[in-house]
Amino acid sequence: MERNRRWMLAGLGAALLVAAQAGPAAAQGVTVGGLAYGQYLYQLKDTAGHANSFSIQRAYINVVGRFNDGLLVRITPDVYTGTDGSILLRMKYAYAAYTPANFPLTFKLGLIHTPWLDWAEGVWDYRMQGTMSPERSGYITSSDLGFGVDGAWGKQMVNMQVGLYNGEGYHGGIGDKRKDVMGRVSVRVLPSDDAGSRGGLRLTAYGQYGKPTGGGKRSRLIGMLSYKSKLFTLATEGTIAQDSSTTTPAPDVTGRVLSGFGIFNIPNTKAALVARLDLADPNKDVTGDSQTRFIGGVSYMVHPHLRLFANLDYLHYQGTPTPTQEASRAQALFQMEFTF
Numbered sequence: 001m002e003r004n005r006r007w008m009l010a011g012l013g014a015a016l017l018v019a020a021q022a023g024p025a026a027a028q029g030v031t032v033g034g035l036a037y038g039q040y041l042y043q044l045k046d047t048a049g050h051a052n053s054f055s056i057q058r059a060y061i062n063v064v065g066r067f068n069d070g071l072l073v074r075i076t077p078d079v080y081t082g083t084d085g086s087i088l089l090r091m092k093y094a095y096a097a098y099t100p101a102n103f104p105l106t107f108k109l110g111l112i113h114t115p116w117l118d119w120a121e122g123v124w125d126y127r128m129q130g131t132m133s134p135e136r137s138g139y140i141t142s143s144d145l146g147f148g149v150d151g152a153w154g155k156q157m158v159n160m161q162v163g164l165y166n167g168e169g170y171h172g173g174i175g176d177k178r179k180d181v182m183g184r185v186s187v188r189v190l191p192s193d194d195a196g197s198r199g200g201l202r203l204t205a206y207g208q209y210g211k212p213t214g215g216g217k218r219s220r221l222i223g224m225l226s227y228k229s230k231l232f233t234l235a236t237e238g239t240i241a242q243d244s245s246t247t248t249p250a251p252d253v254t255g256r257v258l259s260g261f262g263i264f265n266i267p268n269t270k271a272a273l274v275a276r277l278d279l280a281d282p283n284k285d286v287t288g289d290s291q292t293r294f295i296g297g298v299s300y301m302v303h304p305h306l307r308l309f310a311n312l313d314y315l316h317y318q319g320t321p322t323p324t325q326e327a328s329r330a331q332a333l334f335q336m337e338f339t340f
Helices: 002-021 117-124 323-328
Strands: 030-043 052-067 071-081 087-098 105-113 143-153 158-165 180-190 200-210 216-228 232-245 253-265 271-281 291-303 306-317 330-339
Touching: 105 158, 117 216, 117 232
Parallel strands: none
Antiparallel strands: 030 052, 030 330, 052 071, 071 087, 087 105, 105 143, 143 158, 158 180, 180 200, 200 216, 216 232, 232 253, 253 271, 271 291, 291 306, 306 330
8 A cells, every 4th residue: 555655646746747847838748637437336135234325436637748759658546445435546557658750559668558458448438337357357457567569550450469567466566576478469350430449340369477476377368359330339258367376386276257248329319228247257167156247227428528327237146145245246326437
């Protein structure tokens, strides 16, 4: 926690210094924006306590400087709700990026995006509901300290990202001498009326290999088949994860996650129908530990900077849930996302 506070204070100080010292021309390249997810949650199965709450799940402050000769710097503090309900602050992104003139690659150094989650969340587009299935299962994180290279060719026909990272994530400390290599490539097989980087029919693959702090093995393989247009999105995502540790010697544990989701943007309205199904098996060699999650609801775009989402989140345990799991496995959520 103390390390995260130091990152946050240093990052905010640097951002304010850049904004204060920039001249009139440079100031045009410095922007400040924000993104926040808020919600009201009601526990449908908690018949004794009738638990319900309002909360801010995430709030990001994005300070971005764009300068001549292809230089970009970004600092993003992350405000989040802790397990005890308190509001906490830590650093999410803090990096410099350089794109040489007329060159398809961008080089990043610092606390940067990892290759998979930011990409996949752009296909799903409903991060306000909760995390993607591999992150929810604890297999990957969205940012980490390291060095990365991004690239795109043929008007986003091919999009890739690779990097070398500490491997413990932005909330896991700097780790030790061991590092993780991560990489993703996405290929558009067929175009659609969505010309963005996630549009059309796409095949996307991700790989990660490294060693956790203390030694052992950490590997991830993820694949996605997706189709995104202005009318609808359909996607299926599969994850295979292997973990072992030398600090507590044990056989490799192989986990598997399969997820599928669909979004239908109702024509001539600002509403959309959303559904998602996640199947998670944390250890393929153990029976009775699988989980199935269903998410379904309706979203409404009140304003280009404000979106609402009413949904049900239902979790089924293959085994017998504990009383705590039983009370919280069925939730009604009313959520919002706002940006500026």
